[in-house]
Amino acid sequence: MVGLSSEDVEAFGLTLxxxxxxxxxxxxxxxxxxxxxxxxxxRLKPLIAAVVALPLVLPPTVLxxxxxxxxxxxxxxxxxxxxxxxxxxxxTFGGLVVGSMLxxxxxxxxxxxxxxxxxxEGPLEAAACLRAGPFDRFWSVALPLAxxxxxxxxxxxFAHTVGEFGVVLxxxxxxxxxxxxxxxxxxxxxxxxxxxxAHTLSICLLAVSFAALLAMTLLRPQLRANV
Amino acid sequence: xSEATHDAPSGLVADLIRKHGALSIAFDASIPAxxxxxxxxxxxxxxxxxxxxxxxxxxxxxGRLSFAGETWQDSRRRIFVPPHRRRVGYIAxxxxxxxxxxxxGNLDFAWRRAGRPADLGRDNLIDQFGLRSLLARxxxxxxxxxxxxxxxxxxxxxxxxxxxxxxxLSALDGAAREDLLGRLEVLHxxxxxxxxxxxxxxxxxxxxxxxxxxxxxxxxxAQGPLNATVTRLDLPRALIEAAGAVIAGVVTxxxxxxxxxxxxxxxxxxxxxxxxxxxxxxxxxxxxARDVVLTLERQNGSSALNQIACRVIxxxxxxxxxxxxxxxxxxxxxxxxxxxxxxxxxxxxxxxxLIWAQVKATALGA
Numbered sequence: 373m374v375g376l377s378s379e380d381v382e383a384f385g386l387t388l389x390x391x392x393x394x395x396x397x398x399x400x401x402x403x404x405x406x407x408x409x410x411x412x413x414x415r416l417k418p419l420i421a422a423v424v425a426l427p428l429v430l431p432p433t434v435l436x437x438x439x440x441x442x443x444x445x446x447x448x449x450x451x452x453x454x455x456x457x458x459x460x461x462x463x464t465f466g467g468l469v470v471g472s473m474l475x476x477x478x479x480x481x482x483x484x485x486x487x488x489x490x491x492x493e494g495p496l497e498a499a500a501c502l503r504a505g506p507f508d509r510f511w512s513v514a515l516p517l518a519x520x521x522x523x524x525x526x527x528x529x530f531a532h533t534v535g536e537f538g539v540v541l542x543x544x545x546x547x548x549x550x551x552x553x554x555x556x557x558x559x560x561x562x563x564x565x566x567x568x569x570a571h572t573l574s575i576c577l578l579a580v581s582f583a584a585l586l587a588m589t590l591l592r593p594q595l596r597a598n599v
Numbered sequence: 600x601s602e603a604t605h606d607a608p609s610g611l612v613a614d615l616i617r618k619h620g621a622l623s624i625a626f627d628a629s630i631p632a633x634x635x636x637x638x639x640x641x642x643x644x645x646x647x648x649x650x651x652x653x654x655x656x657x658x659x660x661x662g663r664l665s666f667a668g669e670t671w672q673d674s675r676r677r678i679f680v681p682p683h684r685r686r687v688g689y690i691a692x693x694x695x696x697x698x699x700x701x702x703x704g705n706l707d708f709a710w711r712r713a714g715r716p717a718d719l720g721r722d723n724l725i726d727q728f729g730l731r732s733l734l735a736r737x738x739x740x741x742x743x744x745x746x747x748x749x750x751x752x753x754x755x756x757x758x759x760x761x762x763x764x765x766x767x768l769s770a771l772d773g774a775a776r777e778d779l780l781g782r783l784e785v786l787h788x789x790x791x792x793x794x795x796x797x798x799x800x801x802x803x804x805x806x807x808x809x810x811x812x813x814x815x816x817x818x819x820x821a822q823g824p825l826n827a828t829v830t831r832l833d834l835p836r837a838l839i840e841a842a843g844a845v846i847a848g849v850v851t852x853x854x855x856x857x858x859x860x861x862x863x864x865x866x867x868x869x870x871x872x873x874x875x876x877x878x879x880x881x882x883x884x885x886x887x888a889r890d891v892v893l894t895l896e897r898q899n900g901s902s903a904l905n906q907i908a909c910r911v912i913x914x915x916x917x918x919x920x921x922x923x924x925x926x927x928x929x930x931x932x933x934x935x936x937x938x939x940x941x942x943x944x945x946x947x948x949x950x951x952x953l954i955w956a957q958v959k960a961t962a963l964g965a
Binding site: 494495496497498499500501502503504505508512513516517519 | 681753
């Protein structure tokens with residue numbers, strides 16, 4: 373094993389930045405979505421649930437490919453964005469965030485949905501009869517009771533984003549400081565035959581992933597006891 | 600608080616229909632604006648469903664529901680007031696405490712949303728239900744009885760206009776059950792808002808209720824003041840075990856040597872086994888129809904301590920062809936006796952006949 377080059381450190385920082393941004397945004401979007409999925413009796417529920425789960429089974433390259441088409445200058449979204457005077461997303465950090473959010477969506481929404489479903493009707497009905505309106509029930513009852521699930525969702529979303537490759541390859545390119553994340557860097561090193569460097573970075577990734585999971589298992593029982 | 604127009608009934612008026620699989624529930628009832636109304640019936644009669652419709656927790660119900668002149672639901676006019684705007688305190692069988700909060704946090708959740716009303720007597724309620732020492736406890740560390748007590752105080756602290764209790768004693772064992780029943784009796788005496796109390800245990804109903812709505816197979820089969828309802832001759836078969844008078848009276852003597860309490864009621868005097876009654880205390884006593892023996896004359900050599908002079912009001916069928924139910928008037932109190940048809944013929948019972956009702960004091964419980 374050898375030390376990290378400054379480029380490697382940059383890629384490492386970028387990866388953490390990306391994963392943190394994506395996790396935060398996914399929690400903000402995922403919590404209401406998961407709440408809706410857990411509570412709704414709408415006929416659309418199976419359809420929406422399938423769409424959310426799609427990235428679980430879809431090859432990341434396929435997801436990235438369609439995103440590239442959609443967000444590119446010829447795509448519907450890309451066309452709209454350029455007509456609004458916005459810069460295009462492919463091969464930017466913003467594009468990576470969007471791609472990674474889609475890719476990690478089920479890893480955040482499903483633990484959240486399970487956690488909300490596990491609460492059951494009892495506490496929520498009790499809250500309703502204690503004059504708590506719908507948003508109040510979500511904020512003061514559902515979210516705190518789902519806290520262990522929220523931690524799981526955050527850890528899974530973070531770890532999954534750290535490890536992505538296919539989507540990044542498609543819509544990120546490999547721009548240093550912009551879109552060159554750790555997994556790209558490892559690929560580069562292996563391509564160049566620099567196995568030692570690849571090894572160092574891989575160990576770093578392994579350590580991050582392991583630490584995240586360990587933190588989750590250590591934190592969960594404590595959350596249960598303290599809340 | 601009350602927006603009732605002068606001619607609107609001020610209690611709860613329900614005319615609701617709900618299909619639950621095979622059971623269709625028709626809840627057509629009128630519940631007074633004060634006192635405890637028991638929603639009584641066998642398991643599966645639809646009692647909990649009715650309570651949930653009142654609380655607004657079941658959007659699948661159709662019909663009309665109003666409370667204190669305010670419409671809570673009218674499916675024809677597409678009105679449905681959601682539960683958080685109904686001001687009901689609903690205590691479910693599983694009390695739904697918030698496990699992320701301690702006991703104090705649970706109570707505060709309700710009190711804060713009611714606007715911290717000072718006149719609610721928060722501290723008194725906490726003491727009355729013995730929660731003072733539990734305030735810092737985690738909800739998961741509470742016993743079944745403690746959970747129910749927290750749920751009841753929490754509901755009371757939300758300053759409800761109507762209190763709904765769904766079998767709060769059903770999951771409790773003997774001592775915890777008796778403890779909570781005693782506290783509910785005290786609450787009943789002090790509570791200003793009406794309470795609807797779901798139960799399938801007639802002894803709870805006899806001790807707590809002022810009015811009664813009888814449910815059987817999803818239908819309201821009788822409703823009215825408690826004693827008038829439990830002494831009806833036309834009760835459905837499923838409820839006939841509940842038949843029997845609930846006598847309310849005042850303690851006029853306490854015999855500490857024999858451990859007997861003398862209860863004077865409108866129609867006579869009853870002796871019951873009890874140790875701790877205070878003179879002047881109001882007590883209730885259930886006299887099951889099965890525990891009443893009828894005799895043509897007052898007996899001198901009988902072990903039954905209680906003999907009450909009655910007049911036969913009416914005679915009806917019991918749930919077995921060998922038996923009959925006899926409705927009796929003792930002063931202003933109605934009693935019920937279940938006897939065999941053979942005895943009825945032997946005694947030549949008919950409306951208007953004067954007769955003695957014997958009741959063993961031991962049948963009157965403690």
